[in-house]
Amino acid sequence: MRVIISAGGTGGHIYPALSIINKIMMEEENSEILYIGTKNRMESKIVPEKGINYIGINIIGIKKDLSILKAFPLFLSSINKCKKIIKEFKPDVVIGVGGYVTAPVIYAAHKLKIKTIIHEQNSIPGKTNRFLTKYVDKILVSLPGSKDLFKHQNVILTGNPRSEEAYFAKPIDKKELGLNKNKKLVLIVMGSLGSMTVSNSLKEILPKFKNKDYEVLLVTGKDYYDSFKDISINNVKIVPYLNNMINVLKRVDVMVTRAGASTIAEILADKIPSIFIPSPYVANNHQYKNAKELEDNEAAIIIEEKDLNSENLLKNIDLLLENSVLYKKMQENLGKLAVINSSSLIYEEIKKTIGG
Secondary structure (H helix, E strand, O other): OEEEEEOOOOHHHHHHHHHHHHHHHHHOOOOEEEEEEEOOOOHHHHHHHOOOEEEEEOOOOOOOHHHHHHHHHHHHHHHHHHHHHHHHHOOOEEEEOOOOOHHHHHHHHHHOOOEEEEEEOOOOOOHHHHHHHHHOOEEEEOOHHHHHHOOOOOEEEOOOOHHHHHHHOOOOOHHHHOOOOOOOEEEEEOOOOOOHHHHHHHHHHHHHHOOOOOEEEEEOOOOOHHHOOOOOEOOEEEEOOOOOHHHHHHHOOEEEEOOOHHHHHHHHHHOOOEEEOOOOOOHHHHHHHHHHHHHHOOOOEEOOHHHOOHHHHHHHHHHHHHOHHHHHHHHHHHHHHOOOOHHHHHHHHHHHHOOO
16 A cells, blocks of 8 residues: 655654555555655654654745735745655555644645545644645544534544553553552653643642642643752652553553543543643643543543643642542443544544555
8 A cells, every 4th residue: 555644743643644654565565665855844854853754845825815915925935746646656545634734634635636645633723724625535523513514425433542542551650650559549640841821830730739649640831840959848759751651551540631632532541530731731621621521421520721620630639639429421332432443443434545
């Protein structure tokens, strides 16, 4: 199989794309993959380091009305470059997994009559995927509520491919993190970069965990670790980053986190009762809407960033850890929403699309 895949900007797009690539190579090891991303964002470093054939194109997103004047000429030139790349590579299918870089890639493939697929990780479609809807053969979505938001005859619920990797991940030994295997674990993480606003609140909240009968693992994000590293609390472990997050999740009893798409996929796969603090700074407030779909299904608790304080947070953590009936019910509801074979379903839809 020859596949061009494109995704960019954030880990929420890049890592699902990598999961799809891993599945394709697992099923068909002789497949040839080409990844098209930007020249200067996260994917331009992450993807080549994985040994994946990579081409970067020069394109920017539209964030303000004035940027259209700069973005549109780049979009047009990127379409021409993508057409050239596609003609040379001759893919069986072109797949977009989110981010503005996918727009010229998918559009060019459509114009060249190549089969096209997009995958939406969030509960509501982003600007790029809304634009691409009429240029694709198939749309794959991660959450049930997303299906009706696309005006397309071929929308399929596959889940987020990160869920399958999370489900089959091996649990870490808690001793590796200096944690007690006999105590329950609360994981607090606000994404790989962390959050300045939440970090400031946590500095005041952390002392309240002292002498609780559970342990807290705080992942600060690399940018904020220095301001936490001198804090010493008997049952709180503070680290800047975890390279083996999906392995650690197997040992987590309650998670306090943002509501990014990949994070939600992992939570669903491992059925971790969670407290979401959605980022209010993302496009279309999509993190809140991601979390709301879970909350509406009694599978999560939301605390908006503006309402975050020690009383609110500890009350909800204690509620989940102490109320076994609520905890088990939330796990059951998470299981109902989870799609633990997402990568396999996506692979099957790719094969169907190219007639294999």
